[in-house]
């Protein structure tokens with residue numbers, strides 16, 4: 022494993038972070054079970070992964086509880102990043118919504134601390150922008166108060182566009198990270214990456230890339246457009262249906278071909294590509310099973326092999342879904 026310092030913090034994160042959404046047991050199909058999830062977490066630690074990205078929403082608390090159980094006392098030695106803000110009780114039309122009022126942030130943080138059985142959360146992120154009327158400044162003040170009170174060490178944002186991100190940085194320059202989707206297939210964030218996160222000069226904050234496998238598509242395991250059960254969020258994901266499905270298949274075939282030549286899994290190529298991109302601090306990758314983690318970490322052996330990336334880049338550049 023390789024470790025990278027999150028800019029302007031003392032957090033040394035493994036280049037790959039373990040994403041805990043699927044192990045929450047909701048929205049990722051019928052093949053999630055706690056025993057396999059715990060084995061996946063143990064495999065991650067064995068491979069040198071030292072940080073875990075989770076959220077209260079993932080399994081409505083279950084992912085955090087399971088993570089704490091699987092790690093046991095090791096939960097104090099790793100870096101757990103969780104998220105605040107989302108309410109799922111009393112939701113309208115099955116839509117969980119973001120309430121970033123200071124009271125809710127503080128209450129949410131206390132619940133996370135209880136589920137993780139920690140006194141301090143190393144990194145607390147806003148899950149997505151506010152859908153109530155709370156001004157950004159009030160949210161940032163609440164996060165600063167949590168930090169000053171020792172409940173969290175650092176705070177960050179997820180899913181913010183470049184303008185509100187810039188506003189947040191102006192108000193709270195100590196903002197540690199932004200989490201955003203980024204992969205060979207999802208590059209719309211690149212402009213903000215260059216303009217806000219990693220402009221010329223010192224990197225403004227850490228960038229944690231998620232959906233690096235495009236929800237499994239970039240592993241090359243799906244021969245034809247898959248049919249997911251309605252319990253799997255990919256059931257309604259346009260990228261797994263025509264016409265978007267076919268648009269991505271040239272790139273997926275290239276990953277299979279290059280992977281077979283080098284004897285590496287396509288998943289490792291997809292994660293390796295993300296880790297090479299300027300401004301990307303680390304990649305979050307979701308896993309349900311230990312074998313999936315073992316494939317992902319092979320990305321680390323590929324990062325410096327220029328010929329691979331020269332061969333793949335034209336496929337990446339001509340693919341948009």
Ligand SMILES: NC(=O)c1ccc[n+]([C@@H]2O[C@H](COP(=O)([O-])OP(=O)(O)OC[C@H]3O[C@@H](n4cnc5c(N)ncnc54)[C@H](OP(=O)(O)O)[C@@H]3O)[C@@H](O)[C@H]2O)c1
Pocket residue numbers: 039040041042043049050074075148149179180200231232233234235236237238240242286288305306307308309312313314316317
């Ligand atoms: N901040 C946010 O709003 C936000 C949003 C989304 C995600 N995230 C974070 O990012 C993490 C990753 O999730 P994601 O949505 O970004 O998905 P992803 O990492 O692109 O895909 C993860 C899924 O791909 C499949 N997979 C992984 N490795 C594999 C392998 N080697 N071979 C075959 N299949 C493999 C698994 O699902 P199957 O086995 O079912 O195919 C796994 O659950 C989440 O857990 C979460 O921590 C954050």
